[in-house]
Amino acid sequence: MKKILVYLEQQKESLKRTSLEVITAARTIASNGNIPIVGVIINGNPNAIKVAGEYGLAKIINAKHTLLEKTSIMGFSNVAYQVAKSEDADVVIFAGNAAGMEIAPRVAVKMEAGYICDCVGLEFSDGNIVASKPVYAGKSMITAKIDSENKVFSLRPNVFTSSKSDTVVNCEINDFSPELTDKDFKDIVINVMKNEGKLDVLEADVIVSGGRGIKGPENYHLIETLANTLGGAVGASRAVVDAGWRPHAEQVGQTGKTVSPSLYIACGISGAVQHLAGMSTSKTIVAINKDKDAPIFKVTDYGIVGDLFDVLPKLNEKIKSILN
Amino acid sequence: MNILVCISRVPDTASRILVGSDGKNIDTQGIKFVVNPYDEFAIEEGLRLREKNGGTVTAIVVGTEASKDVLRTALAMGVDKAVLVKGKEPDDSFYVAKNLAEYAKGISPDLILLGRQSVDYDSRQMASALGELLGLPSISVVSKLTIENGKATAEKDIEGGKEVVEASLPCLISCQKGLNDPRYPKLPDIMKAKSKPIEEIVPIETQNKVTILGMSMPSKKRVGKILGAEDSDIDELVKLLHEEAKVI
Structure with missing residues (x-):
């Protein structure tokens, strides 16, 4: 492998958390494989670029065009491709967020690269990158490698940890003018x-979800209150969404969203x-259910039968008091 | 309007998944295969657009003889034409994208509809990959769609909200739950669909770009501590979350 390119996105005056996760994951591969690494950003602001340096990127290509x-x-796919080509990078890594999931497959086709999406693990092994990725919505997991010379990966948000580099890196910034037309x-x-x-x-680090056990939309404030206390998001089971009690945006599951927060609290969800x-990839899972035989208890760390x-x-009161 | 709907055949979402004897694929014994749930939104949207604007809806699947059952479902729902690219069990996304692109080039559809992802490999890449192969724009995870004056305007899900995207036709749309309520095929239509023709096409072979090394069940060990609902149990839970799991 010649060079790794990481695709970066900024948010306000910094980089998105998912971009920091991508840099950190790429850094590990780069150091194990002794491969140079470079970032690409579109209309990057100086602060975002500075953050990239703190996370160990020694070079950033800042793409600018009216x-x-x-x-x-x-447009963004074409920019990523042109930068990969001009940098002679053969590995491109994206965050698997909404934008990344749309851009990465296009860049892969342009580069005639194999593509593995939604990776939850990346490892440098025998001169190649071995990726692990959940399939069947996480009911099982595959490990896979890309055989083509060029390789594209996207990483599931919230799974890879991000850490600053031990050494302070002076980040070199190169402006790049891609060739673009309408x-x-x-x-x-x-x-x-x-x-x-x-x-x-x-985006949440804590999710409190409700299922059929909540009995009706009028009781959902119990879920919302706990979510608020924990600074988390409100989720819902499919039954609750299909019943029209909650919007689909909150649905967690195979035909909803796949999440991996630090803490997932399932309330009245049978499982x-x-x-x-x-x-199931949440770090800690708590379930509250009346039925002690509910399948949810088979996958929980801590359960309350009640x-x-x-x-x-x-x-909610208990957690409030401990948080204060 | 000439509409192409790309569908796939997947295990029913209620299926329990086990690793097969080759250690790389699932054990298909006893698994019921269905039209990918998100593809039903794509078929439905195609039918509605045809009802409004006229034209034809063609459903296509890249698969094997067994994939005919999902095409029959699409025919029963009301698509005009069904096409099977009949070859090996598809084991590489690029093979599927390449064959879909090849067919699409031949019929030059105004719109290509797909499910946001097939719920087997969950790759969420087909709309973008196919769009790139065809040089066309694509909008993914769409829950609202308007086609007007040669343009598609779509709402797509992003983190923490939605984006409204405009794209010139022809374009590709990957469909999300919420876009519509797919119809259930009626019994007479299911019967009629059984005798409708399915066009078979010989696939283009491609070099696989990705190799699956192994498949395993998720191995995360859970603490599995089950408590009652007394006040002391709740105290204990909060203590465990704070001190043991360190998540609050």
Whole structure:
């Protein structure tokens, strides 16, 4: 392998957390394989670039072009490809967030590269990278390698840890002007609607989810209160979403979102296979359920067998007092 | 409107997955295969657009003889034409993308619809990969779609919200739950679909780019401490989360 390129995204005055995870993962591969590593950013601001240096990137390509004022998957894919080519990088690593999941396959096709998405592990072994990735929504796991010379990976958010480099790296910044025309911008973002004040399950470090046991949408405040106390997001089982009690954006499971927070609290969720698939990579799992035989207890770290209407308010108070 | 819907055949989501004897694939014994759940949104959206604008809807699958059952489901739902690229059991995404692209080039659809991901390998790459092979824009994970004046306007899920994206036609859309409510095929239509023709196409072979080394069951060990619901149990839980798991 000649060189690793990491695709970076900025948020406000820094890099997105997922980008830091990608740098850290790439750094490990780079040092084990003795491979140089370089980052690409679009319209990077000086602070974001400084952060990249703190995380050990010695070189950043800052792509600038008037057309890049617009957000476009096709446009951004072309930039990543051109940078990979000009840097002679044969490995490109993306964060597996919404944008990364759309850009990475395009870059792979352009580079005639094999692509492994949504990796939860990357290891340098025998001169190649071995990736592990959940399949069947996490019901099983595969390890795989890419045989083509060029290789593209995307990493599942929230799984890889990010850490600053031990040595302070002086980050070299090279401006790059990609060749772009309007034809590269056949898709353009025209509006962004943020769920104001509401944390998304994909971004949350703590998730409190409700299932059928919550009995009706009017009781969901119990879930919301605990989620608020923990600074976490509200999730839901498929039964709850299909019943119209909660929006689909909150659904965790095989036909909803796959999450891996530090703490997942399942309240009144029996634990159907397809729900377990979406949350089984969470670091710590807590379940509260009346039925001691509920399948959810087979995958939990800590379980409470009891009535959630009774347990949740008490648990909330207890956690509040310990947080203070 | 000429619409192509790309579908796949996957284990029912209620299936228990076990590793097969080769250690690289699942054990398919006793598994019920269905149309990929997200593809149902794609089929439904194709049918609705045809009802509104006229045209034809073609469903295509890259698979084996066994994949005909999902095409029959699509026919029962109401697609006009079913195409099977019949070869080996697909084991590489690039092989699937390449064969879909090849067929799409021949019929030049105005719109290509897919599920946001097939719930087996969960790769979420087909819309983008196919779009790139065809030089067309794609919008992924779409829960709202409007086609007007040669343009697609779509809402797609992003972290913490939605983005509204505009793309010129022809384009590809990967469909998310919430886009529509897929119809259930009616019994007479299911019967009729059984005798409808399915066009068979010989695949283009490609070099696999990815090799699966092994498959395993998730091995994360859980603490498995089950408590009651007394006040003391709740105290204990909070203590464990704070001191043992260190998550609060």
